[in-house]
Amino acid sequence: MPAYTVREWDKLAYGDGQEQIPAQYADRFAALARSSAFAGRGGSGVLEHGRHALRARGVVGILTSGDASLEIVPKIDMAPGKTPDHQNAAIRKRLVHMLAVALNLRIDTGVITDLAWQRETLLEILIRIFCDKLTMTLRKGMPRxxxxxxxxxxxxxxxxxxxxQFTRHTVNPSRLACRFDLLSEDIALNRIMKAAAVRLLSVSQRSANQQRLRELAFVYADITDVPVSALRWDDVVIDRTNRSWQELFAMARLFLQDRYQTTMGGAGQGMAMLFEMNALFEEYVGRLIAQALAGTGLTVSLQGGRLFCLSAQDSERGLFQTKPDILIRRGGAITHVIDTKWKRISSRIDDPKQGVSQADVYQMMAYAQLYHTPRLTLLYPHHPGLGPEDLVHARHRITGHDTILETASIDVSNNVDMLMRLRRLILLEEPEAVDLIE
Structure with missing residues (x-):
């Protein structure tokens, strides 16, 4: 199966050579990408279908069409000096880790060999993890x-x-219309697991994964086949009796629904499992911050607040609702608002404003006005151009306010002491203002 990999915001030229993609495959992937909710009005929100190359945008994941696949990996700077295959393998590993944190999954990436990270696409790695977890959990019995x-x-x-009884069996009283409860395995949870196994079998190109999925489909042979659109997700209740299925349920939702964005093309187009990096980075950082601040007396809310910038004169209806990514409270008071931005900023030597957009600053000034917080942070992914360590790079006082606005970065390529680094970043003492925002 031809498999192609391109990094976020990079180009993949058309052609038959190495690091190129044949034009017919590029056309297929571009058509599939246009069916995604991320495509936008112009249809190029996932892939720009140029005259000479495909260009990836700020969406990552996998597209499969026929016998070919295109993998889009995040633009994460890994250790220099390694081959592109080794770097892509490291990026896949980081992306799986980010997904695991965002979806609250326990995934042991150590069981996957370095060679597998290099040779397998993101989809095949996720399928392997799903098969491992499902096989292990089924050994304890299918839920009923x-x-x-x-x-x-x-x-x-x-x-x-x-x-x-009296409408159907009036003339045949030998049959009784009974209503009773039956302990059954043919329930919503098992139907979802079967649908996930069948779906993945149709797109997997790795023989080992195909074999395991066929075995799993056989285990679910007596479970009713239900189309993905008709699955009853709301009928699944995760409680103490089936707690071990919680992660598998989340993974099935990842494969079958559009949590960050999973789409299934029609008319034989193929499958696209895509993740918007802005949303994924926000969820990843937010969950880690909540873990990092456990036991400190601070509480963390994701996508909280929701105050309105304006109130209509003729009614109480609010206009222009705000949704800060991360709110940190001590008691009932908001002490810190953090907004994550999946974009690269420059060092202060190259640009005093570090490439921070005016719109982002205006957004944070609105938060300062509405939430009366003493501290605001714009948090970006770290890269080597900003120095060896992730940290607060600049602090400013908002004109006319006591509020401090910071720009900071966190290195997602390095998982070592991540919670401690975030904790240190957030629990800084009140900074002194160094200049004004004009």
């Missing part, structure tokens, strides 16, 4: 629940359905 059944039986079982 009592479901209500209605059957016509020669002897009474459960309760007699009187209306049905």
């Amino acid at each position: 629940r009592y479901v209500e059944r209605e059957e016509d039986l020669p002897t009474l079982r459960g309760q007699l359905d009187i209306p049905r």
Whole structure:
């Protein structure tokens, strides 16, 4: 199966050579990408279908069409001096880690060999992890629940359905309209697991994964086949009796629904499992900050606040609602607002404003006005051009306010002491203002 890899915001030229993609495959992937909700009005939100090359945008993931796949990996700076295959392998590993944190999954990436990270696409790695988890959990037994059944039986079982008895069996009283509860494996959770295994079998190109998915499909042979669009997600209740299925349920949702964005093209187009990096970075950082601040007396809210910038004169209806990425409170008071931005900033030597957009600053000034917080932070991914360590790079006082606005970065390529680094970043003492925002 031809497999192509391109990094976020990079180009993949058309052609038959190494580091190129044949034009017919490029056309397929571009058409599939246009069916994504991320495509936007112009249709190029995922891939720009240029005259000479495909250019990836700020969306990562995998597109499969026919016998070919295109993998878009994040633009994360890894250790220099390694081959592109080794660097892409390291990026895949970091992306899987980010997904695991964002989706609250426990994924042991150590069981996957370095060679597998290099040779397998993101989709095949996720399929392998799913198969491992599902096989291990099924060894403890398939979950069962009592479901209500209605059957016509020669002897009474459960309760007699009187209306049905006297409408259907008036002339044949030898049959009884029974209503009873039956402990069954044919429940919503198992139907979702079967649908995920069948879907992945249709797109996996790795023989080992195909074999394991066929075995899993056989295990679910007696479970009803339900189209993905008809699956009853709301009927699944995760409680103490089936807690071990919580992560598998989240992974099935990842494959079958659009949590960050999973789309299935129609008319044989293929499958696209895509993630908007802005949303993924925000969820990843937010969950880690919540862990890092545990036990400090501070509480963390993601996408909280939701105050309005304006109020209509003729009604109480608010206009232009705000949704700060991360709110940090001590008691009931908001002490810190953090907004994450998946974009590269420059060093202060290259640009005093570090490439921070005016719109981002205006957004933070609105937060200062609405949430009355003493501290605001714009948090970006770190890269080597900013220095060896992730830290607060600049602090400014907002004109006319006591509020401090910071620009800071966190290195997502380095998982060592991540919680401690975030904790140190957030628990700084109140900084002194160094200049004004004009």
